[in-house]
Amino acid sequence: MDHDAIRAQFVDAHWATLVQRVDKAVMPIADELWSNEMLGWESYCEIKAADTNQKRMRVLHGVLHSGGNAVKSDFYSGLEKHASFLLRDLSTNPPTAVDPDAVAKSLDGYKMWIQREYEFVTEYNSLPGEHVLLSERYIQPLIIMRHREKKERTEELCFMGESFQQLISSENNAEKENNVLDALFSADSKGICPGAVILQGNSGKGKSVTAQKIMLDWASGSLSRENYDCVFHLKCKELNQISEEQSLVEILSINSNLTPDQILQILQMSPKRVLVLIDGFDELIVSFGDASNKLTANDVYKKAPPEASLTALLKGCLLPESFLLVTTRSTATDTLGGLLKKPQRFTEIIGFSEREVEEYFQKFFQDEELFRNAYESVKANETLFTACSSPVICWIICTVIRERFNDGTDVTSGLETTTSIYVDFVFTLLEHHCQGLSESVPTLLKSLGQLAERGMMERQVLFDEKSAKKTVSDPSGSPFLGKFLFKKRTRQETMFSFMHLSFQEFFTALYYISLDEKEFLSKLTERFHSHWQSYGVQYLDKNCPLKYGCPELHFLPVVQFLCGLCNKEVSDSLKETHNVSVPPSVQAQLEEWILFISSNRDYNLLPFVLLCLYELHEKDFVQKAVEAWQEMDMSWDSLNRTDCWALVYCLECCPKFRSLNLNFAAEELKMLQSVLCRTPELELTLQNLTDTHVTDLISALGEGKRLGELRLNSSGLSDESMKRILHALHKQKTVGGLQIAVKNITADTALILTDFIQNTEKWEEISLRVSAGCNDAESLCSSLRLFNTDGNLVLNVLRWCSSPQNVPSLSEIILQYPRSEMSSINLKNFLQAFHDINCLTEERAGFDQQVDSLLSHLSSVSGLNAINLSAPLLTEKWASRILFLIQSCKSLKGLSFNAGSWSSDDVTWLPGRLPEEGLRLLKESPKHPQCTLNIKGFRCGKSTDGCTHQTEQFEELDCNQRVTIIFSGENYTEEISPQIKLCDILG
Structure with missing residues (x-):
């Protein structure tokens, strides 16, 4: 083989790398080729007109390919003069000829393989052969592009219901209109695009499913920008199985249908257009040493210990021009941040907002009626609805509801108790997210419970690293704890927290039932009598120590979870799986306390008692407790959806009920309709009533009621709505008073009102007022x-x-x-x-x-x-x-x-x-x-x-x-x- 042919073969073998790395030398080389008459004037102008050096090299490649060995040899001479360092680097690596057509064919096959493999998801409870389309499950979660301050984190952990939804929706989120990958690698305010992105999220937040969706989007051509010729997916669970030395191309081939040689050619052809997605970094059990320093940019085929290859990839020693996306639990973020190449970006999956929860339920059920019933049921429970920000909670709840539906149970008759859902959540994470635990499950749950209880007693939701390790031996290894870094003056501070305050409350209750009966009752008695201090002992009933006490306000949710753990179905499940349950004597104490509160008609505790009764879910006992009230007055504050749901359940257990005085939002009318219809004496205050709610109101009122007061605080009812309401009042036995906020008080309003007062004697007061925000100037008066x-x-x-x-x-x-x-x-x-x-x-x-x-x-x-x-x-x-x-x-x-x-x-x-x-x-x-x-x-x-x-x-x-x-x-x-x-x- 002559001299020119050898040089030409070298150029062909390394062409993909040359396109990427010749960079600024391309124009000096092109100038010499034109000067040596190896380039025509038109080709030279086309090269010069290209806007990047890579594009200039691609144009030059076409010229060299058609010019033969002589032109390629002259190009090689230009490399010796203007890019000698590149020649030396390439000469140390064995030349591999790149066939663009073969690479394209390999990529097409790879994409088809991904579409087959990634099209489905296997759910936690899937039997062999069962699968669900990813498109029927995936909802893009909220992702924030920054670290949160300690105050923000605390608020997110403590807020519930609508406050929580408003908080997470107001975060600085990635644009949801774009594909998630486009958003993660978008330019920042300074125009800098990251080379590596950390995607953090707690267990069950959807990191792995998001990684799967990214792979499927790339393979199916759904990305809005074509930045990546190839995307590789490394699953850290699988990487843990590697024992012998392997090259990077061999590692990349583990989760693909590509051979190491095919991957090597892809990397040679377009190293700057490759994305490597490393999923579950926190699950890696390898140690990261300094072995990576021995690997250079082109050692992708060189065998090395797996930790060395991975470290070199993360640091950018291997494939320095590629993009990296690494998913991890928060507990490994600080380790990852020190390993990852720059520039890097931190992002975090927050989970689902209210809109995403609704979309998830809609995709899961598909049947519109079933979806709507299921979604409204869970939305009625503030604790569960807040927990639904975690996709795994959404899945558990939807699965439970579907099972009830398949069993023929009426979905609208009530969701499972909050406690039962939290128990299912714990079991799911223990089974699927707790590989490699250093302690037994009972020990882990007890240590988490001790940490949770301490936080409840000290009113804290964030725990510093030192105090967390005093209770939990390995807080970084627990799927139930999140780890966060905060700035504290000139240093960083590591903090831990449960997923949400409600989980901290649940683990406190779970810890109590793991104690022996005497210690359990002692701790509970202390919490019920903490207000009495030292002189509370004289009021203690030895037979029923809880009887005359009252839990501290912040401890009420723990008592509610304890009632849920007393539920027979939940108790049997815990007994079977972990040999723990609420002792019968403690359950009897809790029930005796509820009966005592009911018999004394302590209205301040009434909403809480109803929640406890709902969690107990024992119809006979609920009926016994509710019958002690007969009259329920909860008008001093507007009931939330959870209170309304508990009220419905309790009154359905007690059909003979006399009187209700309630204050609630008009959106809850449908939920409360059944109990309102059959309660003979009502006094109602409705918030945010609109014309669309009037039909529900009339249905709820029914006929023959003794209606004490009806206060309709609204954004303004029309004359027609007022006419319908007054007509419904004709059908009641008595009407004490009616207060309505209207859009306008018009001549028609006056005629409607005149007709009512002249044709019925069953009223005491009627008050109309123009709602705030309505045009008062058009009204005949502001108030009547x-x-x-x-x-x-x-x-x-x-x-x-x-x-x-x-x-x-x-x-x-x-x-x-x-x-x-x-x-x-x-x-x-x-x-x-x-x-x-x-x-x-x-x-x-x-x-x-x-x-x-x-x-x-x-x-x-x-x-x-x-x-x-x-x-x-x-x-x-x-x-x-x-x-x-x-x-x-x-x-x-x-x-x-x-x-x-x-x-x-x-x-x-x-x-x-x-x-x-x-x-x-x-x-x-x-x-x-x-x-x-x-x-x-x-x-x-x-x-x-x-x-x-x-x-x-x-x-x-x-x-x-x-x-x-x-x-x-x-x-x-x-x-x-x-x-x-x-x-x-x-x-």
Whole structure:
């Protein structure tokens, strides 16, 4: 073989590497080839026009390939002159000819193999041959691209329900619109793309499934960017099985259908377009020494101890231009961070947000009705729904529900208890995520329980490394603990935590049942009587030490889990698998305490007792406990979904129940409908009611109820919705009161209300108010209230003051007249007249005419016995109007005038003034002897030259005083008050 042929063969053998590594030498070589007439002018210009050196080399390759050995030999000479270091490096490696067509064929076969192998997932409980399509399970989890501060971590561990969902959704997440791989390797704010990415996540968060999805996306061409010619997947569980020395290409071939030679050619052809995905770094049991330092960039075929090859790959000694993605539990992050090449990026799988949980359930069940029932059931339990951020919890719950469905059980009758799901979770992790434990399972659970209990007693969710190791021998090896690094001044601090505070509470309960009976009861008694301190001993019932106690607030969830561990199904499972269970005597103590709380009707503990009863899930005992209440008042705070679900279960165990007073969100109406329908006495406060909830409300009310109060706090109901609600109230035995927030109070509203009050006598109060955020200006008034009391009807109409510059001309009217005369006032016309007055100011033309029209309307109301007016100022004109009402309304016994108006919050009173002109006219004019006149407001206290004009700071002037002036016939009294007292005509 001649000299040119040898050189040409070398160029062909190393062409893939030359394309990647010639770099800046390409143009000097091309210049010499053109100068030596080895390149044509067009080819030279095409090379020069390419925007990267790699593209220039690819263009040059085409020229060399067509030019023969002479051109390749001249190119070799250019390498000797401009890239001698590269020639020396390549000369030490045996030349391997790269066949691009063969490489392409190998890659096509590899992709087809991946699509077959990665298309399915094997679930934890899969039998041999069972599998599920990955597309039917995978939901991209939330991934954050940074380390979290200690405060953020603590909040995430402690928050529950909606607060938790809002917290994790507000994190700085990877863009979900992109493929997860594109997001992980995207450029940062400085334009730097990482060469290596750490993807951290606790057990069951979905790291391995995400790795599988990345492989499948690449093989099926689903990546939005074509950055990778080849992706390799190394599973650390499999790497642990390697005992003899192997080269990197041999290691890469373990989880593929490619031979080491095929992989070597792929790496030679495009080393910069290769991604190596290392899954489960925390599971590696090899030691990482300094052997990697002996391997160089091109030693991919050189045999070495597996730990040396892996270390060299991680550090970038092997395949320095490739990309690395390493998944790991948090417990191994610090070790990995020290090994991995730069630039590197830290990312963390947070898990599922509310949206992802819903998507997971929808994919799992596929049947729309079953999906909706299952999702709503779990969403009703705050603890479980929070735990669903872990994909493995989602899988466990969905599996349990599907099993119930297959057994013919009604899914909507109630989910499994929270405790049973947590027990399943622990068993799943123990079986599938606990390889290589250094201690037995009972020892591990007990040590975790001791750590959990200490955290509960000391109110901490983060444990420093020293204190964690005092209890748990190997906290870094536990799948139930997360390890986190935080900055503390000039150093790093290592902390551990459970997945969430609820898991810490669960492990505390699990620890208690592992103790002997005496120690268990002793610890429980201490927690129930910690409030009593030393003198609590004298109140201790020796036969039932828990009876007169009450658990500390933060310890309540532990007691709830203990009740769940008493559940027969859960208890039998624990007894069978780990030989632990709640001693019968302790269970009897807990049940006795629940009966004691129930018999004493401690309403503060009622929601908690219901949760405990739900966890116990023993129908006969639940019925016995609930029957002790008969009346349940939980109106002091809005019930969450978990409280509602427990209430439904408990009342379904006790069909004969008399009275409920509840405060809850309108979204829970469907859930509570069955118990509300059959409870004869109700008092309800509903939050966030909308028109879409009205059908559910009417169904829940049913017929024949004694309805104490119905308070509908909403974003604004329409007239049609109000009409439907009032129609439903016709069917009740009694209605104590109705409060509705509406969009507007219109003429139609007035007609609907008139129809109701004239056709039913079963109500005491109806209150309408325009919801915050609705256009109050379009409404005839801001608030309308009707009271039915002692044979009288009281009508209260109010217009709020939206700002100090927009004070209503007549802010409030209160009328009282016999109920028998209700038809003597046309509510629609009355409200329209009130609205028209407030569309004008006193100075505007037509104002006096509008007011006179309204007052004339009042004088025609039969039996009108009391009037209350509120306006900004007692002017002479208002004084004349007051005198007119007193003289024209013969049945009037009381008239009040309050100078001022209500602000838009309906709470703050904005006081007004009592100028001397108006007061003088009232003093000098004759009045009805049987009518008492009350005037309230600010009055100037000067003996002469009293204030007669509006002053913005009049309340701050020393001369102005809050006064109440009473005219009884011709008698006159004046009282100076330190605080303004609003008139109450009903008092």
